[in-house]
Amino acid sequence: MAAPRALYACDPGRSRGRLFAEPESATRSAFRRDCDRVIHSTAFRRLKHKTQVFVFHEGDHYRTRLTHTLEVAQIARAIARQLGLDEDLTETLALAHDLGHPPFGHAGERALDACLEAHGGFDHNAQTLRVVTSLEHRYPDFDGLNLTWEALEGIVKHNGPLTDAQGEAIGRYAGHGLPFGITDHDRVYSLELSSFASLEAQVAALADDIAYDAHDIDDGLRAGLFTVNDLREMPLTADMIDDIAARYPDLDEVRRGAELVRELISYLIGAVVTEAEKRLGAAGLDSVEAVRRHGAVLIAFPREAEKAEQGIKAFLKLRMYRHERVMRVMGEAESVLFDLFARYQRVPADMPPEWLQAEPESDTDRARRIGNFIAGMTDRFAITEHIRLFDSTPELR
CATH class of the missing domain: 1.10.3210.10 (Hypothetical protein af1432)
Incomplete structure (x- = not known):
């Protein structure tokens, strides 16, 4: 409701x-x-x-x-x-x-x-x-x-x-x-950069963290970078895994992982709501302008949940983001963008006509225009462009 x-x-x-x-x-x-x-x-x-x-x-x-x-x-x-x-x-x-x-x-x-x-x-x-x-x-x-x-x-x-x-x-x-x-x-168009943003913005920021934590666990399990039992390293997920085992003793690994992700999302959402209600009640704010002037974050994890969330991030950093397989592919991906940027600087005409500048421009303006073009690319378009412009392109696998 x-x-x-x-x-x-x-x-x-x-x-x-x-x-x-x-x-x-x-x-x-x-x-x-x-x-x-x-x-x-x-x-x-x-x-x-x-x-x-x-x-x-x-x-x-x-x-x-x-x-x-x-x-x-x-x-x-x-x-x-x-x-x-x-x-x-x-x-x-x-x-x-x-x-x-x-x-x-x-x-x-x-x-x-x-x-x-x-x-x-x-x-x-x-x-x-x-x-x-x-x-x-x-x-x-x-x-x-x-x-x-x-x-x-x-x-x-x-x-x-x-x-x-x-x-x-x-x-x-x-x-x-x-x-x-x-x-x-x-x-x-001033955005008043010294003040806090609305509560709606603060909620979106915390939701990003929750989604990262839960769904990167899901993807890491699917990729075989770690197992559900590996997640027992952290007290929060260890307790959830034990609870799932007690309720569903014969559950297969895929469903165990999915249930863990659901439990984690529910826990983190509940923790954020509880802490936000506590902080908002204490602050006694009566307008969005009072939120901006408050001088402190109002949408946050409580201390225990924050510690658990930081533990999950540390686990994922070590076991997923810095996994040899992920690091190798991402290193090759970086090389694709380095190559494209250098090529467009040397040969601007290799970019689509709508991205070309007829009038003289500074080196900085040209570099930023190239950056805007590359930033808008999808993965596969960047790979396709690299194949078009270079003799050899990493497979990124």
């Missing part, structure tokens, strides 16, 4: 609006329109052929960026519903959060960041903002999707403020400053 709309929820009827003014819809709220625009975008469709952990041709049943994104959206809506938040905005942010990811998962991000090191680097959150504000070309009156201010804020700040009150970069950006895609946009 859905909770009544909370005072601290974002209200589409009070949205700060869009950069380009549009007539309101007679049938959909502002946030529902945002969500629909994300679903119908070209970038969203491309997620079905972008790597989560395993490259697309390694098997039809592994997660892709698209299936991961849909799972994040389901978890996010479940949490938002129990907390009385706006489900449409929450879903928008969950569906949009990976639009800026390049091919080949985090390996592709590392490769593009290295290629663009002298030109501001590459950041997938900044790239997502660029996709929804300029790179999508679907509407006659503007580039991008013209999402509401609340949607753009959530895309950029779902992990917390990016600057302090004086405008200095903090957190992950403290050492080298904010990505150019975010600073460029903020000068045109």
